[in-house]
Amino acid sequence: MSYDPPRPAGRLLLTPEDKEAPARTRRLRGLGLGERPEPALDAFAGHLAALTGSPYAMVNFLDENGQFFAGLHAPAVGLVVKEDGTRPELGRSLPRDHGFCPHVVVRRRALALEDVRDYPRFAGNPVVDEYGIHSYLGAPLIDTTGMVLGTVCVADVAPRPWGMTGLEAIKASAAELVASLEAGGLPLL
Template sequence: MAPPVEAFDAFARQVADVLGTPYAMLNWVGDEQYFLGLANPADSELPVLGRTLPLTHGFCPHVVQRRGSLVLTDVLDFDAFAGNPVVDELGVRMYAGAPLIDKRTNHVWGTVCGIDIEPRARSQGRPVWTRIDHMRDLLMTELYLRTSP
């Protein structure tokens, strides 16, 4: 496993700020989930996440599979997601994630996402969706600039 890269953690902190969430991740999804960028809550009683999670935990593997963004303003409103282990283990109530799709290869590398322990009003769904897609686009643009031949 590679050591943390401060630039990716800084980006995750920007995502958390933009979404108003205590957690945000730049999540590479493979045999497990690896948080290449991670923002944990600062000065809080909330649990601190490590750099990995199994594919059975959280909602990012679903975003990768469907190749589309997902916003759950209250995960408990959705039977398919309410029973996920992160709901009980971390208290996750809101999730917003966007897939990182490489337009050059059409491969989905992972997601950029934010989670909160507080649900959001349904009316916040569309604005959150717009913000998470915007953050995804910023990241992918920067990656293309740095990796293009």
């Protein structure tokens, strides 16, 4: 009799495949976006944070290599204290397997997660442990060619009942930003 070790039951695919990434990268570079911080997009992210009462807000462009927050509003120091006493700060870039924006881009629809820990697919995401993110609200930036350029999103370290009001606000903000970007400029607030 031989012994066959147990086979892995399979691993849940946490980050969806993004087949549009090469075309998106070309489109973003053509618009001059996704490679450097933009003060106007930082201001836009600050507006999103104020609108939703969230400590984190981002204008996120995703390319073949990862995610880049061209617009960022975040606390100066992380809100969560890790076991080693450190407070992680959110930088301008994240790998594709971190966060929830890659899901918004691939599904091409807004995503509201009142408590990410309630969803097995999202609870194990690295931003939950690394930054203490427990709620997320994001919408895709879809241009007139149908290309998803990235997302606008907000996040919090506490569960948040975003509701229809939050969902409509983030979707309207995404549409407003895309219109500004395609008109050849950055938003003025």
